[in-house]
Amino acid sequence: MEDFQVVGQVVGGKFGDIVIRQKSGTNIEIGDLMVSEENGSFLILQVFALEYGSQIQDRMQQMMSGVNMEQGIVDASFYEPEFVNYVLARIKPLARVFKERGEVKIPKSLPSFFNKLRLISQDDLKFLQKEKDSIFVGHIRSGSKVIKEAEVWLPAEDIFSHHVLIPATTGRGKSNLVKTILWHVLDTNKVGALVLDAHDEYFGRVGIGLKDHLRSRENLVYYTPANPPVGANRLTINLQSVRPEHFEGIVDFSDAQFQAIRMAYRQHRKNWIRELMLTDAVQAGMESSSPSKSDFTAATMMVVQRKLRLLLSLEKDEEGVVYSRHEVFDSTTKGLTTVEDIVRDIESGKVVVLDTSRLGDEAELIVGNIIASKLLQKYKDAKASGEIDRKPVATIVIEEAPRVIGEDVLTSKNDNIYATIAKEGRKFKVGLTAITQLSSVIPRTILANMNTKIILGNEMKQEREAIIASASQDLSEDDKNIASLDKGEAIITSIFVPFAMPIKVPLFEDIVREKTKTESAQKTKVF
Amino acid sequence: MKFAHLSDIHLGFQKNEPLQKIEQQVFENAMEKCISLNVDFILIPGDMFHVNIPEMRVQKYAFAMFRKIHDAGIPVYVVYGSHDFSPVSNSVIDLLVETGYLTKVTRATSKEDGSISLEFIVDKNTGAKITGLSGLKVGKDVEWYEKLERTSLEDESGFKIFLFHGGIADMKTDSGMDGDQMPLSLLPKNFEYYAGGHMHKFNHQKFTDYEHVVYPGTPFAGYHQDLEENAKGQKRGLVLVEFEDKVKSVEFIELENTQYEIIEVDANNRRAESINSELVEKTKEIDAANKVVIIKVAGEMISGKTADVDISLIRDKLNDSGSLVVNIAKNQLKSKEYSITEAKGSNKEEVETNVIAENIGQLRFEQSILNGESGIKLAKRILEELSQGQLANEKKNDYIPRVRDSVLAILGVNKDDS
Numbered sequence: 001m002e003d004f005q006v007v008g009q010v011v012g013g014k015f016g017d018i019v020i021r022q023k024s025g026t027n028i029e030i031g032d033l034m035v036s037e038e039n040g041s042f043l044i045l046q047v048f049a050l051e052y053g054s055q056i057q058d059r060m061q062q063m064m065s066g067v068n069m070e071q072g073i074v075d076a077s078f079y080e081p082e083f084v085n086y087v088l089a090r091i092k093p094l095a096r097v098f099k100e101r102g103e104v105k106i107p108k109s110l111p112s113f114f115n116k117l118r119l120i121s122q123d124d125l126k127f128l129q130k131e132k133d134s135i136f137v138g139h140i141r142s143g144s145k146v147i148k149e150a151e152v153w154l155p156a157e158d159i160f161s162h163h164v165l166i167p168a169t170t171g172r173g174k175s176n177l178v179k180t181i182l183w184h185v186l187d188t189n190k191v192g193a194l195v196l197d198a199h200d201e202y203f204g205r206v207g208i209g210l211k212d213h214l215r216s217r218e219n220l221v222y223y224t225p226a227n228p229p230v231g232a233n234r235l236t237i238n239l240q241s242v243r244p245e246h247f248e249g250i251v252d253f254s255d256a257q258f259q260a261i262r263m264a265y266r267q268h269r270k271n272w273i274r275e276l277m278l279t280d281a282v283q284a285g286m287e288s289s290s291p292s293k294s295d296f297t298a299a300t301m302m303v304v305q306r307k308l309r310l311l312l313s314l315e316k317d318e319e320g321v322v323y324s325r326h327e328v329f330d331s332t333t334k335g336l337t338t339v340e341d342i343v344r345d346i347e348s349g350k351v352v353v354l355d356t357s358r359l360g361d362e363a364e365l366i367v368g369n370i371i372a373s374k375l376l377q378k379y380k381d382a383k384a385s386g387e388i389d390r391k392p393v394a395t396i397v398i399e400e401a402p403r404v405i406g407e408d409v410l411t412s413k414n415d416n417i418y419a420t421i422a423k424e425g426r427k428f429k430v431g432l433t434a435i436t437q438l439s440s441v442i443p444r445t446i447l448a449n450m451n452t453k454i455i456l457g458n459e460m461k462q463e464r465e466a467i468i469a470s471a472s473q474d475l476s477e478d479d480k481n482i483a484s485l486d487k488g489e490a491i492i493t494s495i496f497v498p499f500a501m502p503i504k505v506p507l508f509e510d511i512v513r514e515k516t517k518t519e520s521a522q523k524t525k526v527f
Numbered sequence: 528m529k530f531a532h533l534s535d536i537h538l539g540f541q542k543n544e545p546l547q548k549i550e551q552q553v554f555e556n557a558m559e560k561c562i563s564l565n566v567d568f569i570l571i572p573g574d575m576f577h578v579n580i581p582e583m584r585v586q587k588y589a590f591a592m593f594r595k596i597h598d599a600g601i602p603v604y605v606v607y608g609s610h611d612f613s614p615v616s617n618s619v620i621d622l623l624v625e626t627g628y629l630t631k632v633t634r635a636t637s638k639e640d641g642s643i644s645l646e647f648i649v650d651k652n653t654g655a656k657i658t659g660l661s662g663l664k665v666g667k668d669v670e671w672y673e674k675l676e677r678t679s680l681e682d683e684s685g686f687k688i689f690l691f692h693g694g695i696a697d698m699k700t701d702s703g704m705d706g707d708q709m710p711l712s713l714l715p716k717n718f719e720y721y722a723g724g725h726m727h728k729f730n731h732q733k734f735t736d737y738e739h740v741v742y743p744g745t746p747f748a749g750y751h752q753d754l755e756e757n758a759k760g761q762k763r764g765l766v767l768v769e770f771e772d773k774v775k776s777v778e779f780i781e782l783e784n785t786q787y788e789i790i791e792v793d794a795n796n797r798r799a800e801s802i803n804s805e806l807v808e809k810t811k812e813i814d815a816a817n818k819v820v821i822i823k824v825a826g827e828m829i830s831g832k833t834a835d836v837d838i839s840l841i842r843d844k845l846n847d848s849g850s851l852v853v854n855i856a857k858n859q860l861k862s863k864e865y866s867i868t869e870a871k872g873s874n875k876e877e878v879e880t881n882v883i884a885e886n887i888g889q890l891r892f893e894q895s896i897l898n899g900e901s902g903i904k905l906a907k908r909i910l911e912e913l914s915q916g917q918l919a920n921e922k923k924n925d926y927i928p929r930v931r932d933s934v935l936a937i938l939g940v941n942k943d944d945s
Contacts, residue, residue, distance in 0.1 A: 227735070231672070231713050232712050233697070
């Protein structure tokens, strides 16, 4: 008698595709984690396929079924059915754990033939101990069973500087995951984050959100364009902070249009947008004798004005003051220091959430671009002066990432700041946390640089293939597995985890309820 | 109807006698101006005094002036600022409140659930409803504002004024200001006028739900930086507001303080000798008589120590030519060869050791005791000695030589060697 619950036994196969016979009465699921004990170490294996096995030939069985259904012989049954018919599971080794040292290695050998396997238990996962300054993402999941005691924590500094990709289709628990991650980022000041929140869903303006974190007052900064809730900041960026290069790789300007923009910038420096919007296009184009204005035509000028007007929602009031309809951009004296303030907050390890829900797509990216450029520059300077070690790692959370790092954007236009960060940000401790439904349109060079992928469910084969092809662990057998991931279930593949970890992300609401014990209300002393 | 709004007077800040006189003069002028403008009341949202209990000289003229205002029948409404604040009502403000010269407008009650409710004070002559909160260190401020019962404040009818003391992030115009800022959204909405203190430059802005948010700025100077700004032409004064049931006008009224000269030298990529000679040249060009002279050297020198930039010579010259005071700003002067870098540590001790250890490598001395490990130890011992405070009952004349002699002893230097 074994002292553990056997679920199967190794009966054949090859490395990476081992066949086990399921013990009758047990229930093996796709994705289940099993353990094969050996001397001094054990293998963790995962089920990736299930099929029937039988001692009786196919044709025999088909005849049996005929007898059963067509001739109505009710008591026709197999002799010792659990012995004759059974389930075969195909499993692959994930990791070899050396018990004494607690070391986890990539397995290079098969489990002993005929070895009996059991399902994984919390004791097997002791090596997943929480290290300092790490980020909680969820619990280990074996099939659909969640092992609550086995929490998965990722080393914050490593994973964020090496970029995180979250591929998922709608409704698979993407924003729940992002909220869970950011919640734990709020615990310490070791990670600074810029979150471009296109749906205004993270802060928790209505309902539960990051604002409910006990340290939100110190570590969370929320910017929203209009009518900010009590304590929140107004997202106003002065047009003086915008420079021509911020449009590169985001907005489609022709060469002539860019030239007009650069000319305006050379002439008016900080006030270039205001001046450009107030310029009479026809007159500017007509005065072709004047050397400074001769480079572009009235038509170009008008297109540039129209594009800027649409992009930034600019309007002109009767006194000739340029303003933006959604109040995010200002041409007067408001928002002069917003960009610097945000960068400073990120540098001190805070999470800065920008509610960009009122902005158009491109305007959102430009806002992000302005801040990200400044942030990267600061970190580059810190690197140059040898102070980078003192800075927290910074990450930029961006949704629908292909908008900025998609193949079509990057080949047809200049690189934008997001692509630059994806390629070289790691050296400067600045990374991307990119969320996408379409991984396949992100160039392989960038995908390969995203060294942590938290894969949520995805029905699209093409997308799964792109993810699998660029994963840090071999997921070639996991196509079905990814397709069948339920809401909140995920697979982490990363250079910072020993094997591709199946996890279940807890409900954000549960985390909040658990962690925010209601502060006992106390009388406030007022002077 | 009209009222005057002043803030950040920082009485008692100045240490030099000539500047103290200007400080007093400006304050008295401002109050006289209020009387001559025939205002209905005066608002001073904080930092009227530089410390909660200023020296007697300051208290004397402040009391005299407020008595005059009181006799003229002008109420003065105040909140504490971050400088004159006292958690136990132990501020000269409270003394002035007791005598009836000032009215503190923070009528707050804190409730069982932790929330804070504020009551209005109604100005008898005008019917204006006034309330407000004092300034603290900002972290604490935020907590108060978050707990404020807003609805009753926002729904109250009439001409409402809110006094507050603290920086508003939405109104910042330059990034050089301290990081202690709070978002405007913390203030209750729908007041006709928000009378601010803490920011030292005049600033008047309009926002949705916050019709007029105004900082008058300091009338003279409350930080060293302010004098430099004055020298560069920053206007100082008070704000005069005319109102009926709404604000009709907000006007900045300039008050003269004194005359300035500023000598600015850009030290970027230069050596001490050339900086010194430029300073001497520029000193010759100015007429310093009866003026406040600001000397500002900023930038990163290519070599040498920042101490090699010698200002003592020109200071003497300027004093000889009758300048009121010479103010030197060298804190933005750095040197490529030797620049202090920040260091980490879990306590003050550790930080000090680390700062010295990280920076000592940049120095080269012939005397080996000043370099390396022994240099660190020596520096720490000197620092320790210099941080000795003056003993109770010890006279300054005894204290200075005591500290000096023990530092010299640590250095192993004979007092007479110099």
